[in-house]
Amino acid sequence: MRVAVIGAGIAGLACADALRDAGHAPILFETSPGPGGRMSTHHAQCAEGVIGFDLGATHFTARSTAFKALVREWERIGLAAPWPIAGLHAWIGTPTMSAPLERMARAHDARFSTPVTAITRQGAAWTVHSERRSFEGFEVVVLAIPSEQAAPLLSLHDFEMARTAMSIGARPIWSAMFVFEQRIAALPDFIRGSSPIVYALRNNARPGRHPAEHWIVEADWHWSEAHLACDATSVCASLHAALGDLAGTALADPVFADARRWRLAQPSGSELGYLWNEAIGLGMCGDCLSHGFVEHAWRSGHDLGEVIALSDD
Numbered sequence: 224m225r226v227a228v229i230g231a232g233i234a235g236l237a238c239a240d241a242l243r244d245a246g247h248a249p250i251l252f253e254t255s256p257g258p259g260g261r262m263s264t265h266h267a268q269c270a271e272g273v274i275g276f277d278l279g280a281t282h283f284t285a286r287s288t289a290f291k292a293l294v295r296e297w298e299r300i301g302l303a304a305p306w307p308i309a310g311l312h313a314w315i316g317t318p319t320m321s322a323p324l325e326r327m328a329r330a331h332d333a334r335f336s337t338p339v340t341a342i343t344r345q346g347a348a349w350t351v352h353s354e355r356r357s358f359e360g361f362e363v364v365v366l367a368i369p370s371e372q373a374a375p376l377l378s379l380h381d382f383e384m385a386r387t388a389m390s391i392g393a394r395p396i397w398s399a400m401f402v403f404e405q406r407i408a409a410l411p412d413f414i415r416g417s418s419p420i421v422y423a424l425r426n427n428a429r430p431g432r433h434p435a436e437h438w439i440v441e442a443d444w445h446w447s448e449a450h451l452a453c454d455a456t457s458v459c460a461s462l463h464a465a466l467g468d469l470a471g472t473a474l475a476d477p478v479f480a481d482a483r484r485w486r487l488a489q490p491s492g493s494e495l496g497y498l499w500n501e502a503i504g505l506g507m508c509g510d511c512l513s514h515g516f517v518e519h520a521w522r523s524g525h526d527l528g529e530v531i532a533l534s535d536d
């Protein structure tokens with residue numbers, strides 16, 4: 224069975240893994256040049272070299288049996304490590320959060336830098352349309368992308384599924400990246416703050432990271448929504464000052480500062496897990512259907528992949 228999986232975050236890759244394990248041939252389509260989604264890493268060129276900033280999830284849990292087994296395998300090959308400062312079951316990817324997903328993607332036919340603009344169905348066959356070309360002959364299409372992006376693609380084929388996607392909103396987040404010449408001794412390695420900062424972490428204190436003193440500071444969605452139209456420079460200035468407030472002292476100016484705005488960062492979520500219309504071979508999975516956590520997103524994609532595989536029996 225040929226399956227098109229649109230989106231190469233943790234949910235899309237988990238779905239593709241489950242399909243591959245059942246003997247099917249998924250093809251992934253991803254807008255970005257590499258996998259990541261909620262586990263993405265932004266690489267910045269600084270005077271200290273190229274530094275990776277994990278701008279999505281700070282960490283992930285591994286509590287369910289199947290996901291725990293996968294994470295233990297990542298640990299065995301050096302792609303994950305416990306991060307107990309964030310909690311008993313907390314893990315991170317090493318040397319970046321996206322490293323485990325990069326390994327998952329290598330096992331598949333993944334078409335990166337290929338934004339999907341439409342999906343069409345003629346008879347029992349799906350066609351996936353990108354900006355440059357079309358890909359034909361799929362029996363199943365899976366959308367593993369934010370609900371706001373999925374809804375327009377779904378609307379011509381399954382209105383109820385599209386309406387469900389439209390009912391799940393997402394909040395924006397600003398994340399700032401800082402590199403300092405000296406260690407900030409007044410701050411612990413990980414801080415769960417209050418508005419405007421929801422968390423701040425010393426990324427160089429985590430396994431496998433660049434040794435330069437570099438920080439990721441994420442604003443909460445209330446502040447981010449109020450400052451959605453601001454530029455990166457002003458966001459950096461505000462969050463640098465807020466980080467100083469947490470330290471109880473004015474901080475030195477960073478030698479590098481930048482910020483990224485993630486418009487669809489925090490989905491409202493649901494208890495649905497995944498959506499599946501077997502009659503036409505159309506499904507949807509992702510963290511927007513499971514409260515925005517990495518482990519839940521993996522479970523959403525994995526479970527949908529297994530259900531699709533069983534439908535072909």
